Amino acid sequence: MTDEKTPPAPLPPLLLVGCGQMGGAMLAGWQADGLAPSVILDRHRDDIPAPHTVVRQAADLPDDFTPALIVLATKPQKAADILPSIARFARHAPVLSVMAGKTVGGLTAALAAAGAPGATVIRAMPNTPSAVGQGMTVCFAPPAATEADRALCTRLLSAVGDVAWVAEERQMDAVTAVSGSGPAYVFLLAELMEQAGIAQGLPAGLARQIARRTVSGAGALMEQSGLDAAELRRRVTSPGGTTQKALDVLMAPSAWPAEMEAAIAAAAHRAHELAS
Numbered sequence: 112m113t114d115e116k117t118p119p120a121p122l123p124p125l126l127l128v129g130c131g132q133m134g135g136a137m138l139a140g141w142q143a144d145g146l147a148p149s150v151i152l153d154r155h156r157d158d159i160p161a162p163h164t165v166v167r168q169a170a171d172l173p174d175d176f177t178p179a180l181i182v183l184a185t186k187p188q189k190a191a192d193i194l195p196s197i198a199r200f201a202r203h204a205p206v207l208s209v210m211a212g213k214t215v216g217g218l219t220a221a222l223a224a225a226g227a228p229g230a231t232v233i234r235a236m237p238n239t240p241s242a243v244g245q246g247m248t249v250c251f252a253p254p255a256a257t258e259a260d261r262a263l264c265t266r267l268l269s270a271v272g273d274v275a276w277v278a279e280e281r282q283m284d285a286v287t288a289v290s291g292s293g294p295a296y297v298f299l300l301a302e303l304m305e306q307a308g309i310a311q312g313l314p315a316g317l318a319r320q321i322a323r324r325t326v327s328g329a330g331a332l333m334e335q336s337g338l339d340a341a342e343l344r345r346r347v348t349s350p351g352g353t354t355q356k357a358l359d360v361l362m363a364p365s366a367w368p369a370e371m372e373a374a375i376a377a378a379a380h381r382a383h384e385l386a387s
């Protein structure tokens with residue numbers, strides 16, 4: 112068992128397939144945590160230093176490489192192209208897919224068809240703050256996955272942020288909509304606040320500075336205080352003051368409450384569609 116005095120187990124060798132925005136964000140955290148020599152398959156990366164090996168096409172994957180885990184981080188639409196090329200590794204190592212929508216059943220069937228029957232597939236939905244160790248990843252494992260498989264995924268993903276597990280795979284669509292896509296909603300908030308500040312007559316540089324710092328500072332306060340978001344909101348809102356006037360607009364039932372619910376429902380629906 113790991114406690115405060117016991118350093119976590121070293122990160123084992125991985126085969127990372129797809130090293131773009133999400134794969135790259137996770138790799139940055141794993142490299143900082145002493146990732147064992149690993150192989151990265153990506154057409155567009157040539158900037159990953161030793162001890163790791165980068166290959167541009169599946170045909171160049173080293174036959175004698177024995178990863179402890181295969182991480183799939185290409186677009187869901189690429190899954191059918193990629194899976195046959197990694198099936199030989201999936202006979203010996205579990206597969207961790209971060210692809211939105213793609214189900215354990217679908218991936219397992221595709222791997223079986225490609226020559227890896229009975230491969231273990233686990234799903235995870237991380238987010239890009241993983242690049243700075245502030246990620247949120249939610250995982251789902253089918254009953255066939257072992258405790259060791261789950262522990263390996265938890266170890267790996269906790270190197271880049273918080274980790275939670277769901278018991279029902281269908282919950283992964285909602286997770287994708289809230290925390291997978293969620294950073295984009297927060298960045299949009301910063302964009303819109305900046306634009307509104309400019310519309311109110313602020314210099315562009317100052318509008319940018321105060322919008323960005325407000326979003327990041329509010330996030331840090333929420334993290335460090337541990338208080339409910341609603342309570343933190345109330346602490347900013349003086350009765351009859353300026354914040355109340357803004358919240359009367361934003362919290363109108365047809366405004367943010369309805370819009371956020373609709374936005375997250377749309378994202379979850381799209382995650383469901385991506386399964387096929």
Ligand SMILES: NC(=O)c1ccc[n+]([C@@H]2O[C@H](COP(=O)([O-])OP(=O)(O)OC[C@H]3O[C@@H](n4cnc5c(N)ncnc54)[C@H](O)[C@@H]3O)[C@@H](O)[C@H]2O)c1
Pocket residue numbers: 128129130131132133134135152153154155156167168169184185186187189192193209210211236237238239291292
């Ligand atoms: N971006 C996010 O915030 C985020 C969050 C959670 C999950 N995801 C999931 O992560 C996956 C990747 O998303 P992304 O945003 O990082 O996309 P991306 O386009 O930035 O990265 C995909 C990478 O795969 C590589 N690639 C594509 N086809 C390849 C092939 N045949 N062989 C080798 N490499 C190939 C590309 O060069 C690229 O670097 C998606 O399935 C997405 O659902 C993304």
